[in-house]
Amino acid sequence: MEAFVKKQLELLQQEREAEIEETRAWQENVSLKELQRKGVCLLKLQVANQRTGLYGRLLVTFTPKKYDPEAVLPSNSFGSGDIVGLYETNSPSEPLATGIVSGITQKTVNVAFDESHNDALNLGSECTYRLLKLANDITYKRIKKALTSLGQYHSGPASNLIDVLFYSSEPKDLVQSRPLEFFNLALDDSQKAAVIFSLKQREVAIIHGPPGTGKTTTVVEIILQAVKQGLKVLCCAPSNVAVDNLVERLAVYKEKILRLGHPARLLQSLQHHSLDAVLARSDNAHIVADIRIDIDQTFAKMKKQQGKEEKRSLRTEIKGLRKELKEREEAAMVETLKRANVILATNTGSSPDGPLQLLPKDHFDLVVIDECAQALEASCWISLLQAKKCILAGDHKQLPPTIISHKAAANGLSLSLMERVIEKYGDKIVKMLTVQYRMHQSIMQWASQELYGGRLLAHSSVASHLLKDLAGVSITEETSIPLLLIDTAHCGLFELELEDEQSKGNPGEVRLVDLHIQTLIKAGVKAQDIAVIAPYNLQVDMLRQCLRHRYPELEIKSVDGFQGREKEAVVLSFVRSNSKGEVGFLGEDRRINVAITRARRHVAVICDSHTVGNHKFLKDLVTYFNEHGEIRSAFEYLEDIVPEKYSRENDSAGKQDNQTQKKFVAKIKKSESEHSSNPTQLDSNIIGPSDCRGEISCACMHRRW
Numbered sequence: 039m040e041a042f043v044k045k046q047l048e049l050l051q052q053e054r055e056a057e058i059e060e061t062r063a064w065q066e067n068v069s070l071k072e073l074q075r076k077g078v079c080l081l082k083l084q085v086a087n088q089r090t091g092l093y094g095r096l097l098v099t100f101t102p103k104k105y106d107p108e109a110v111l112p113s114n115s116f117g118s119g120d121i122v123g124l125y126e127t128n129s130p131s132e133p134l135a136t137g138i139v140s141g142i143t144q145k146t147v148n149v150a151f152d153e154s155h156n157d158a159l160n161l162g163s164e165c166t167y168r169l170l171k172l173a174n175d176i177t178y179k180r181i182k183k184a185l186t187s188l189g190q191y192h193s194g195p196a197s198n199l200i201d202v203l204f205y206s207s208e209p210k211d212l213v214q215s216r217p218l219e220f221f222n223l224a225l226d227d228s229q230k231a232a233v234i235f236s237l238k239q240r241e242v243a244i245i246h247g248p249p250g251t252g253k254t255t256t257v258v259e260i261i262l263q264a265v266k267q268g269l270k271v272l273c274c275a276p277s278n279v280a281v282d283n284l285v286e287r288l289a290v291y292k293e294k295i296l297r298l299g300h301p302a303r304l305l306q307s308l309q310h311h312s313l314d315a316v317l318a319r320s321d322n323a324h325i326v327a328d329i330r331i332d333i334d335q336t337f338a339k340m341k342k343q344q345g346k347e348e349k350r351s352l353r354t355e356i357k358g359l360r361k362e363l364k365e366r367e368e369a370a371m372v373e374t375l376k377r378a379n380v381i382l383a384t385n386t387g388s389s390p391d392g393p394l395q396l397l398p399k400d401h402f403d404l405v406v407i408d409e410c411a412q413a414l415e416a417s418c419w420i421s422l423l424q425a426k427k428c429i430l431a432g433d434h435k436q437l438p439p440t441i442i443s444h445k446a447a448a449n450g451l452s453l454s455l456m457e458r459v460i461e462k463y464g465d466k467i468v469k470m471l472t473v474q475y476r477m478h479q480s481i482m483q484w485a486s487q488e489l490y491g492g493r494l495l496a497h498s499s500v501a502s503h504l505l506k507d508l509a510g511v512s513i514t515e516e517t518s519i520p521l522l523l524i525d526t527a528h529c530g531l532f533e534l535e536l537e538d539e540q541s542k543g544n545p546g547e548v549r550l551v552d553l554h555i556q557t558l559i560k561a562g563v564k565a566q567d568i569a570v571i572a573p574y575n576l577q578v579d580m581l582r583q584c585l586r587h588r589y590p591e592l593e594i595k596s597v598d599g600f601q602g603r604e605k606e607a608v609v610l611s612f613v614r615s616n617s618k619g620e621v622g623f624l625g626e627d628r629r630i631n632v633a634i635t636r637a638r639r640h641v642a643v644i645c646d647s648h649t650v651g652n653h654k655f656l657k658d659l660v661t662y663f664n665e666h667g668e669i670r671s672a673f674e675y676l677e678d679i680v681p682e683k684y685s686r687e688n689d690s691a692g693k694q695d696n697q698t699q700k701k702f703v704a705k706i707k708k709s710e711s712e713h714s715s716n717p718t719q720l721d722s723n724i725i726g727p728s729d730c731r732g733e734i735s736c737a738c739m740h741r742r743w
């Protein structure tokens with residue numbers, strides 16, 4: 039364990055340095071205007087409104103400094119929960135304060151500033167300000183602290199758990215428990231088995247939930263059963279979205295739950311479960327509300343005051359009121375925390391230096407970590423040190439946590455706790471869910487064979503569902519097939535080669551995606567039921583530029599950004615098409631698994647089978663589509679393709695013994711004769727290579743891949 043802690047601390051340091059370096063590299067070398075263009079800075083803002091909100095914080099609404107009330111903010115990447123620095127326009131270096139974005143519209147951005155800051159904050163309505171997105175080092179500090187505590191842990195509630203997770207003792211024999219009465223009567227046998235197994239294990243149980251197998255459904259049942267047994271549960275996940283998902287699902291059962299975390303970061307519909315909201319409903323609430331009114335009134339008085347002395351005295355008064363507010367809230371906090379049966383937070387939000395420090399060390403009986411395979415192991419130790427037993431849920435066959443430092447990732451930072459422990463103990467501690475409720479069986483079968491030992495079964499409600507079965511969708515060729523591959527091999531639709539661009543784009547594939555989307559929409563499939571997914575951010579940008587204005591409800595995202603989601607139809611653009619046969623990070627099996635398994639009824643893959651065929655896993659995918667789906671050549675879609683030279687096509691067509699290749703040769707010949715007499719133009723509505731280049735140069739700076 040000591041060796042693990044030492045190594046993790048080193049790797050974390052490398053990761054932190056890589057992140058700082060990345061941020062510095064693109065922030066230092068560019069002007070503020072350039073930063074605004076890249077979406078990470080908002081210039082010339084004015085204060086439209088400021089009030090005490092979000093449970094005692096100063097909430098400031100900023101708008102563009104223009105006299106036109108219709109003025110909108112420039113396009114930006116600000117989102118709820120982002121940490122931002124507030125600067126005066128004319129003072130370039132130090133921020134006046136840091137805050138958290140609590141909401142953003144086209145015309146306004148709301149920022150919540152904590153009490154410690156807003157004493158000093160005196161924002162004038164005539165001044166102009168800028169907001170800049172900042173890197174967050176709180177997460178690193180908390181993870182580091184947890185690792186240090188793990189290294190120094192001698193005795194406490196988590197002793198046995200630590201021994202098992204670091205292999206100095208075996209997971210203990212099962213303890214007997216009485217037959218369960220399930221809350222959710224629809225659970226399937228594999229889910230029931232996972233619930234029973236998890237409750238019986240003494241130190242650790244793992245729920246392996248392949249895509250769509252009801253992992254969260256199972257975790258919710260486990261939590262409800264644990265509470266029924268009188269246990270206090272701390273439930274975590276690496277992201278706010280995943281935690282909110284659990285809060286939403288548990289709330290249905292009217293369980294006593296409490297969500298920790300800055301209210302600005304929580305889904306609005308769930309804010310009433312937040313600690314701040316529960317406190318606001320506590321017996322102290324009236325007194326607290328009165329103090330808040332006093333704060334607002336004193337604040338308003340202070341702003342009108344001209345005299346320095348009076349201002350200072352009012353500021354002191356505000357400080358005193360805030361102190362009283364805090365003390366009263368803290369007293370109520372202990373009571374609220376103790377009353378809850380399930381406390382939910384992100385991994386880092388469960389830090390014992392937050393509200394949880396008010397609880398006794400042995401308060402929790404069970405820690406549940408959902409989406410554990412996507413979390414840094416070190417971040418899991420923040421909550422794990424607080425209980426004697428843990429249940430981990432996730433799927434280590436999907437994408438691991440995002441790591442910036444390739445070196446740190448290669449040396450073990452991307453290995454999740456879940457994967458590490460499964461490697462050691464295998465079936466002794468794992469139960470896999472085997473019935474999936476998302477995909478048509480042909481879509482599922484590929485993932486099952488390749489990654490899940492052929493153990494997945496499609497539930498009868500989804501096994502043969504197709505797009506044509508959806509209300510309002512007509513029966514066409516496209517809506518009647520679950521698997522379609524549009525092959526660009528030998529069509530000359532190469533990826534862009536740009537020296538200063540790390541990411542990849544492929545304009546030809548953008549056109550093919552567009553045409554396939556048009557076909558689906560024409561058949562009656564709703565844009566909101568379709569996702570377009572590409573592994574590269576540059577391609578995502580290009581696809582958005584081409585499609586967004588026509589189909590605002592179409593979701594276009596990177597693979598990594600779509601993990602955990604599903605859509606009726608998914609169109610994938612694999613992008614890579616080059617003479618060297620390079621597939622880059624498309625060669626990560628887990629990324630392809632996530633991409634394919636987002637689809638419920640239809641998945642269309644657009645790729646160059648010649649290029650991706652150089653990678654075994656991708657080649658097998660193409661073969662699978664060949665055997666179980668429909669394959670079309672890009673020639674069937676684009677009239678204006680100038681085929682590649684015969685030398686390249688000959689060599690692969692001879693090697694790959696499949697019908698597609700034969701089809702292509704025929705197509706190439708046909709197309710060649712047509713093209714020689716009928717050169718066509720690029721459709722002016724469709725993005726072409728020259729349109730894309732402008733977008734590339736301004737979108738690349740903040741991209742990892």
Ligand SMILES: Nc1ncnc2c1ncn2[C@@H]1O[C@H](COP(=O)(O)OP(=O)(O)OP(=O)(O)O)[C@@H](O)[C@H]1O
Nearest residue numbers: 224225226247249250251252253254255475602603
């Ligand atoms: N036993 C069941 N009977 C019917 N439907 C179920 C069952 N279990 C899960 N589902 C459905 O399957 C879908 C996926 O469930 P859930 O969100 O729990 O899965 P998940 O594994 O957490 O998802 P993801 O793969 O996105 O992580 C939901 O629509 C859920 O209602």
